[in-house]
Amino acid sequence: DGGITQSPKYLFRKEGQNVTLSCEQNLNHDAMYWYRQDPGQGLRLIYYSQIVNDFQKGDIAEGYSVSREKKESFPLTVTSAQKNPTAFYLCASGRDRVSGANVLTFGAGSRLTVL
């Protein structure tokens, strides 16, 4: 079955450490996204990529970095510069960003906790 796989499901980090969250999709989607979710909040866009080797900052990109070396993969690194990294992180993909009819498919999420 096609879908999006995020790993790890749970991750604990010490302050000052960088961590990388994995996101892999086999839906053959061009566009991929990273969202952050905090309790009682909507989804906030961190980064998105419309095509391999290209990505754009979203609304809250500070303290995060991404890469898009393969169509299937869009890893997110939470750096030590992110002052409040404890959150639930969601990866999504869509057919493309150009179509107004595009819908997103989400992964199951990764919960990051800073100790």
Place this chain on the structure above:
Amino acid sequence: GQQLNQSPQSMFIQEGEDVSMNCTSSSIFNTWLWYKQEPGEGPVLLIALYKAGELTSNGRLTAQFGITRKDSFLNISASIPSDVGIYFCAGRDYSGAGSYQLTFGKGTKLSVI
């Protein structure tokens, strides 16, 4: 970015009751989406709406794209325990440079008692 006002923030209902929630925006959207998220999981698409006035059903769920293109509502009939979760609306509009932007509401948390 755009702002979506989703209400209510939370609901406590008895099994069998009907549920209604809505989203409003200050700007026009060309697509409305409704997602459901269960605890510890990612959102799952319930209904997608693409035309003003469109009314679409998915089982016990019905959603409508408002005529003004600035609002949408979701109804759930005869709620059951597995309806528990957080329901998100999302609106899509043209953000320029040939691409579209998706904005999410803050969610309606549904609890069935």
